Amino acid sequence: MVSAVAPTRTRKKTSGSNGYDADAIQTLEGLEAVRKRPGMYIGGTGSAGLLHLVWELIDNAVDEASAGFANRIEVTFHRDGSVEVADNGRGIPIDKHAKRKVSALEVVLTELHAGGKFGGGAYGASGGLHGVGASVVNALSTKLVAEVDRDGATHRLCFQDRVAGQINGSSFKPGHTLDRIKAISKTKTGTRVRFWPDTEMFDPEAAIDWDEVRTRALRACFLVPGLKIKLVDKRAGYNNDPEEFVSRGGIADLVDHLSTGDPLTGIIAINGIETFEEKVPVDGKMTMVARECTVDVALRWTDAFDTKVQSFVNTIPTSEGGTHMAGFEQAMTRAVNDVLLKDVRKLAKLAKENKHKATKEDVQEGLVAAIKVTFPEPQFRGQTKQELGTPAVQSIVYGIVKEQMTGWFDGEGKKAHVNRVRDKLTSAVVNRVTTKQQLDNKRKAAAMGSTGMPDKLADCRSHGPDSELIIVEGDSAAGPAKAGRNSENMAILPLRGKVVNAGKASLKQVLDNAEAQALFTAVGAGSGKEFNLADSRYGRIVILCDADVDGSHIRCLLLTLMYKYMTPLLEAGRVFAAQPPLFTTKVGGETYRAFSDQERDAVTKKLARGNRKAENIKWQRFKGLGEMNVDELAECALNPDTRILRRLTMEDAKQSEQAAHLFEVLMGNDVSVRRDFLVQNSALMDRDALDI
Numbered sequence: 001m002v003s004a005v006a007p008t009r010t011r012k013k014t015s016g017s018n019g020y021d022a023d024a025i026q027t028l029e030g031l032e033a034v035r036k037r038p039g040m041y042i043g044g045t046g047s048a049g050l051l052h053l054v055w056e057l058i059d060n061a062v063d064e065a066s067a068g069f070a071n072r073i074e075v076t077f078h079r080d081g082s083v084e085v086a087d088n089g090r091g092i093p094i095d096k097h098a099k100r101k102v103s104a105l106e107v108v109l110t111e112l113h114a115g116g117k118f119g120g121g122a123y124g125a126s127g128g129l130h131g132v133g134a135s136v137v138n139a140l141s142t143k144l145v146a147e148v149d150r151d152g153a154t155h156r157l158c159f160q161d162r163v164a165g166q167i168n169g170s171s172f173k174p175g176h177t178l179d180r181i182k183a184i185s186k187t188k189t190g191t192r193v194r195f196w197p198d199t200e201m202f203d204p205e206a207a208i209d210w211d212e213v214r215t216r217a218l219r220a221c222f223l224v225p226g227l228k229i230k231l232v233d234k235r236a237g238y239n240n241d242p243e244e245f246v247s248r249g250g251i252a253d254l255v256d257h258l259s260t261g262d263p264l265t266g267i268i269a270i271n272g273i274e275t276f277e278e279k280v281p282v283d284g285k286m287t288m289v290a291r292e293c294t295v296d297v298a299l300r301w302t303d304a305f306d307t308k309v310q311s312f313v314n315t316i317p318t319s320e321g322g323t324h325m326a327g328f329e330q331a332m333t334r335a336v337n338d339v340l341l342k343d344v345r346k347l348a349k350l351a352k353e354n355k356h357k358a359t360k361e362d363v364q365e366g367l368v369a370a371i372k373v374t375f376p377e378p379q380f381r382g383q384t385k386q387e388l389g390t391p392a393v394q395s396i397v398y399g400i401v402k403e404q405m406t407g408w409f410d411g412e413g414k415k416a417h418v419n420r421v422r423d424k425l426t427s428a429v430v431n432r433v434t435t436k437q438q439l440d441n442k443r444k445a446a447a448m449g450s451t452g453m454p455d456k457l458a459d460c461r462s463h464g465p466d467s468e469l470i471i472v473e474g475d476s477a478a479g480p481a482k483a484g485r486n487s488e489n490m491a492i493l494p495l496r497g498k499v500v501n502a503g504k505a506s507l508k509q510v511l512d513n514a515e516a517q518a519l520f521t522a523v524g525a526g527s528g529k530e531f532n533l534a535d536s537r538y539g540r541i542v543i544l545c546d547a548d549v550d551g552s553h554i555r556c557l558l559l560t561l562m563y564k565y566m567t568p569l570l571e572a573g574r575v576f577a578a579q580p581p582l583f584t585t586k587v588g589g590e591t592y593r594a595f596s597d598q599e600r601d602a603v604t605k606k607l608a609r610g611n612r613k614a615e616n617i618k619w620q621r622f623k624g625l626g627e628m629n630v631d632e633l634a635e636c637a638l639n640p641d642t643r644i645l646r647r648l649t650m651e652d653a654k655q656s657e658q659a660a661h662l663f664e665v666l667m668g669n670d671v672s673v674r675r676d677f678l679v680q681n682s683a684l685m686d687r688d689a690l691d692i
Contacts, residue, residue, distance in 0.1 A: 031110065031139035031162050038201060041136045050197060050206045053140060054213065056133035057085035057193050062220050062315045064089030065227045070190075073220075075213065076232045082143075083208070084194035091150035091189045094178055102176045105146060105157050106164050109138045134193065138162055140202075141195040152186040155179070210240045216317075221247040222254035223315050223372065251370035252298040254310070259368045261304035264424060265417040268408055270297035272400035276392035280377070291375050293393060295400045297328065299369035301421050305506065307364040312372040313380075313388050322381070322388025324373045327397030329360050335405040336363050336425060340418070346426050355433050362428040373397065431508040438511055454518040458482045458492040468540035469493055469522060470578075470638070473554055477625035477633070481544070484634030491538065493522050499557040502564040516561055523566070533568040541569060542645065544578040544637050546625055547595070563653035570650050578637040579644040580628075583619045587612075593636070594619070 034041050042052040054075070064070035070089035077083055093104035100107050112135055138144050144159040145167065155178040158167040165174040210233060217229040225248050233240040247253045252267045273294050279286050311318045311325045318325070336358050341347060347356040373396075379389040409418060453459065458478075460467055467489040472481045478494035485492060500513035507528070510516050520527045525535040543558055545551035555577060562569055569575050581593035583600045587607050594600035600619055608614035622628060628636065635642045 031135060034136050034139035035201065038140060045202045047206045047209065050202050051208055051212060053137045053197060054083055054208065055216065056137055059316065060133055061085055061087035061089065062224060065224045066315050071226055072228050074230045074232065077208065077235050079234050079236055082194050082196045084192060086190065086192040088190040091148040091191050094148055094150055094155050103178055105148060106176060108134050109146060109159065110135055137195050140198055142198045143196040145194045147192040149184055149188050149190045153183050154181040156181050214243065218245050219317060220315065221245045222251055223312055225250045251296060251372055254370045255298045255300055255368050258308045259300065259302055261302040264301040264303055264420040267298055267300050270401055270404045271295060274396045276396060278392060293373055293375040293396050295397055296372045297369065297401060299367060301424060302366045302368060304366050307367050309364065309367065309369045313378050314374050316385050318386055318388050320387035323390055323394040324371055324388050324397050327394040328371050328401055331398045331401035332363050332405060333358065333360050335402050335409060339406050339409040340422050341425060344422065344426055347429060350433055356429065358425055358429050362425055362432060365428045366424060431506060435508055435511055454521055456494055457522050460487055460489050460491040462489050463537045465539035467538045468542050469538040470542045470544055471495060471558065473545040473551060473625065480628060480630045480633040484630045484638050490638065493518060495554065499554065499561055501557055502561040510565065527565040531566055531568055533572060539574065541575045542578055544625065547580050547582045559648060559653050570648065570653050573647055575648045576645040577648055579646055580625060580636050583621050585617055585619045587617060
């Protein structure tokens with residue numbers, strides 16, 4: 001006889017048992033797999049993962065628009081933390097699913113790999129292909145409400161903790177029946193999905209960034225011409241105004257939107273259609289099927305140096321590229337080398353050493369491009385669809401881009417535009433080879449035992465956190481500075497010419513500038529992306545310039561150079577500007593200094609008391625640091641106990657970059673640029689202030 005409560009028994013393990021048997025194998029049903037491993041489906045549980053839920057619903061709506069069934073999408077962020085995505089597409093089917101015996105709407109929202117994008121019937125080419133998007137949103141939400149306008153009525157189905165039913169106020173009634181809310185016009189169709197993310201599934205700091213949503217929405221409009229997307233933010237504490245986007249020109253508008261600097265060419269459009277075959281499972285058997293792939297490319301070159309290339313598969317941005325990007329890059333590089341740069345005279349010398357071929361980076365200098373391929377059932381690497389893996393697409397994109405770019409280079413493009421691109425890419429090749437040669441020469445010098453330090457550097461004996469490099473303006477100031485410094489930890493580097501304006505100069509121009517080279521070499525930590533703060537030979541960099549306009553200009557140029565090529569120094573707060581006085585006077589055996597006309601007048605007023613008259617106080621105005629004797633310069637700029645240093649920040653550097661540009665306009669050699677500036681800003685001049 002068996003008792004009502006069976007006693008607990010311990011299973012006797014065999015000698016070879018280690019606890020791993022059939023009972024250890026678990027299966028996750030339905031949406032529990034998503035909650036157990038959310039990173040597999042949305043990439044992580046931070047802000048990017050939370051934002052991915054919004055992308056899934058937006059992508060579904062964009063697919064409706066791309067297929068020609070919708071032209072409006074509205075995304076609303078509600079005060080209660082929920083997000084709603086609405087479209088005027090066909091509406092998710094509401095009839096009963098033949099196998100599941102519940103509505104197709106419920107199947108889409110509760111089962112992984114359920115959707116209308118597998119067989120090519122409802123969608124020829126779409127962004128959502130894995131059939132997990134809407135169900136993943138439901139899996140990671142505490143509540144979801146879906147409304148479908150279809151067949152002359154609005155139908156609603158709700159979910160609470162992934163259980164289907166209807167929500168009425170604060171009460172929830174489980175069930176599979178759709179609620180018919182109201183009658184509508186039979187021609188009105190669409191879908192609205194509102195979800196409340198499960199905050200326990202995401203990191204505490206996870207949040208949806210408005211700018212990222214805005215960027216994605218704008219990009220979707222470029223991919224589907226004529227589509228309107230409206231964004232509405234009702235969240236408390238957010239001040240984002242409603243915005244609506246629409247594009248008529250497609251990816252050509254995207255290229256125009258991304259372009260910075262002056263264009264060297266118009267927008268070049270490339271398009272073509274080719275077919276390929278691939279083996280896929282059909283009715284359980286691997287079958288060879290034909291696919292049609294449409295390639296659309298828009299591109300232009302600008303006089304800038306940055307590369308801006310974005311790629312898409314159907315309506316999905318592929319930030320990691322993939323086979324379509326590989327085909328595009330190979331085709332562009334091949335066309336440039338075979339046609340555009342063939343027999344260019346400026347590359348003849350490099351051709352003798354077989355260094356005349358343009359690399360991918362050379363070709364893409366200043367390039368702005370958008371690449372879109374459209375075809376059914378693309379293979380992505382990973383659920384987040386950031387990289388295309390379909391092999392056949394690479395050769396298709398290569399063939400179409402290579403042929404049409406060859407034609408553009410070979411006479412179909414405007415001759416002036418082709419020549420501008422040729423000149424730019426020729427310079428890119430020459431600059432790269434020259435820069436590499438300079439770096440190789442420096443490495444060889446170091447390997448031979450040379451210190452490689454600038455000849456004009458008066459170095460200190462000890463390096464490290466307590467040492468400093470003092471950059472002085474001109475040789476006249478270098479003498480007193482060297483004599484008045486503490487040579488144990490103070491190094492002096494005089495500048496004998498103007499530093500290059502790194503805000504507008506190319507990398508080659510910066511490396512060719514003697515003053516910039518001297519600074520990079522003296523600091524010893526590299527430059528640009530290769531700069532390593534830990535390798536810096538000095539703990540502080542002190543800029544010591546004259547207290548006049550020229551001194552300000554040199555300080556601006558130095559700060560701009562550091563901002564562009566030695567950023568970590570500024571970020572760590574290790575760059576300072578010495579503040580030498582503009583005036584000095586001695587009264588009653590005591591020295592007084594002033595840093596401006598106003599401060600001089602204030603000190604004069606203070607000293608002119610009693611029987612001392614202001615006109616008897618004689619101020620000496622320093623025209624430059626070279627006028628100071630050793631003791632004066634040491635006290636004003638070198639002695640840590642008496643000098644004044646101002647720490648320079650990243651914000652100071654940004655302002656200096658603007659100031660350096662203005663100096664070039666107002667004081668540079670290009671008269672036409674200065675004339676244009678004066679004409680454009682003449683309305684700001686107070687005519688009564690002119691002495692005429």
